[in-house]
Amino acid sequence: MARAFLDHKLDCKTCGTIRLDIPEDAGEDTPIHCSTCHGYLGTWGELQRDFIHQSGDGVFDLDHGKIQQK
Incomplete structure (x- = not known):
């Protein structure tokens, strides 16, 4: 079942x-930081896997770091 919202795992733990x-x-091991406060978010591979896991059957789209609900 698809989710209608993300579960905050992709939120920056510093600024939200x-x-x-x-x-x-960016490659799988590239460190990714928050563009607002520069807090560390994880590697690109980790973030992509988490996003795909949360997006279910494609309710969300990740495009150049922007998450959009379809």
């Missing part, structure tokens, strides 16, 4: 926003 600073050439 979901704004990812993702380099153009």
Whole structure:
């Protein structure tokens, strides 16, 4: 079953926003930081896997660090 909302695992633990600073050439092990406060969020691979797990059957889309509900 798809979710209608995210469960806050992608939120920045420091400032609470979901704004990812993702380099153009990000790989699985690239560290990703919050673009608001620069807090560490995890590796690009970890964040993508968590997003895919939460998005269920495609309720959300991740495009260049922007999460949008479809």
